[in-house]
Amino acid sequence: xxxxxxxxxxxxxxxxxxxxxxxxxxxxxxxxxxxxxxxxxxxxxxxxxxxxxxxxxxxxxxxxxxxxxxxxxxxxxxxxxxxxxxxxxxxxxxxxxxxxxxxxxxxxxxxxxxxxxxxxxxxxxxxxxxxxxxxxxxxxxxxxxxxxxxxxxxxxxxxxxxxxxxxxxxxxxxxxxxxxxxxxxxxxxxxxxxxxxxxxxxxxxxxxxxxxxxxxxxxxxxxxxxxxxxxxxxxxxxxxxxxxxxxxxxxxxxxxxxxxxxxxxxxxxxxxxxxxxxxxxxxxxxxxxxxxxxxxxxxxxxxxxxxxxxxxxxxxxxxxxxxxxxxxxxxxxxxxxxxxxxxxxxxxxxxxxxxxxxxxxxxxxxxxxxxxxxxxx
Numbered sequence: 001x002x003x004x005x006x007x008x009x010x011x012x013x014x015x016x017x018x019x020x021x022x023x024x025x026x027x028x029x030x031x032x033x034x035x036x037x038x039x040x041x042x043x044x045x046x047x048x049x050x051x052x053x054x055x056x057x058x059x060x061x062x063x064x065x066x067x068x069x070x071x072x073x074x075x076x077x078x079x080x081x082x083x084x085x086x087x088x089x090x091x092x093x094x095x096x097x098x099x100x101x102x103x104x105x106x107x108x109x110x111x112x113x114x115x116x117x118x119x120x121x122x123x124x125x126x127x128x129x130x131x132x133x134x135x136x137x138x139x140x141x142x143x144x145x146x147x148x149x150x151x152x153x154x155x156x157x158x159x160x161x162x163x164x165x166x167x168x169x170x171x172x173x174x175x176x177x178x179x180x181x182x183x184x185x186x187x188x189x190x191x192x193x194x195x196x197x198x199x200x201x202x203x204x205x206x207x208x209x210x211x212x213x214x215x216x217x218x219x220x221x222x223x224x225x226x227x228x229x230x231x232x233x234x235x236x237x238x239x240x241x242x243x244x245x246x247x248x249x250x251x252x253x254x255x256x257x258x259x260x261x262x263x264x265x266x267x268x269x270x271x272x273x274x275x276x277x278x279x280x281x282x283x284x285x286x287x288x289x290x291x292x293x294x295x296x297x298x299x300x301x302x303x304x305x306x307x308x309x310x311x312x313x314x315x316x317x318x319x320x321x322x323x324x325x326x327x328x329x330x331x332x333x334x335x336x337x338x339x340x341x342x343x344x345x346x347x348x349x350x351x352x353x354x355x356x357x358x359x360x361x362x363x364x365x366x367x368x369x370x371x372x373x374x375x376x377x
Contacts, residue, residue: 001264012088030175033126041099049095056086109150129176155181179205187217230257
């Protein structure tokens with residue numbers, strides 16, 4: 001089925017004046033944020049900009065096809081999208097500016113964002129989602145016991161600093177963790193900036209702890225938050241979502257539906273389904289029950305222990321795992337065997353708890369389905 005690249009084939013010749021900005025445009029821009037624009041797009045302190053067409057020309061001059069094959073998965077799948085955007089009337093002349101990309105091992109922070117200035121006079125502030133670095137993924141886990149995480153603080157600072165001298169109306173969005181950062185920045189920025197925000201897009205990004213979703217700041221922005229999830233969402237079902245969300249049909253299965261290029265499009269809109277898949281609902285209940293049975297200290301100890309194993313085996317990205325899968329698994333088992341009794345216990349106990357919660361939720365769902373069938377008879 002068709003995806004956002006096909007969308008650019010169908011609608012790329014139409015300007016935003018002919019066909020106004022829509023949810024699919026939002027996903028196109030959020031996915032483009034995975035591209036590394038180092039040495040191409042000017043940094044935050046500069047007021048210079050470059051069109052997407054010019055940026056693509058520089059990008060392909062700097063990166064050969066062979067070099068691109070060695071990039072992480074999310075970058076590789078975004079490169080054809082950049083090429084299509086650069087060739088389209090809809091986005092070719094949009095301007096890129098204020099690019100930042102930071103991976104800080106000591107602060108445990110992976111953060112990247114960019115401005116896209118559109119022909120309708122608006123600025124789309126795109127936050128990059130979790131890349132394939134272990135630091136990036138650790139931040140997602142850290143959200144379960146700590147708010148704010150370093151990237152959320154950075155997201156607010158970035159928004160405040162980069163739009164304070166402009167008067168343009170704003171759209172803010174991102175995919176995966178980028179969607180979470182977009183929402184967090186929108187609810188914590190100054191009132192003068194909030195008044196210019198037209199829409200906030202969370203594309204299959206995690207939610208928040210209930211203390212945030214119930215806060216006055218969140219509630220005030222609620223009507224402008226748009227969350228979009230695939231049928232079998234996993235990342236997007238983490239933590240709490242107070243806002244309503246749309247569920248998009250995906251050409252992939254399970255966790256692979258997190259890939260935004262699998263989200264199905266027809267014309268200028270997503271193909272919407274009635275609800276998230278049953279397995280996603282079960283996982284949502286399981287994860288929430290699992291987290292609720294651990295206090296914040298236990299969650300933190302579990303995350304630290306799990307990522308200690310990655311650190312000790314020199315796993316810095318998920319590419320390290322895929323390239324040397326069995327070797328790395330063997331190394332990890334050795335590390336776990338020689339861990340302190342405390343760390344070994346927290347890993348074993350936490351995974352056992354997750355397994356038991358999964359079995360309990362599954363049994364209860366089967367019983368509920370059976371009772372429902374019996375009532376029909």
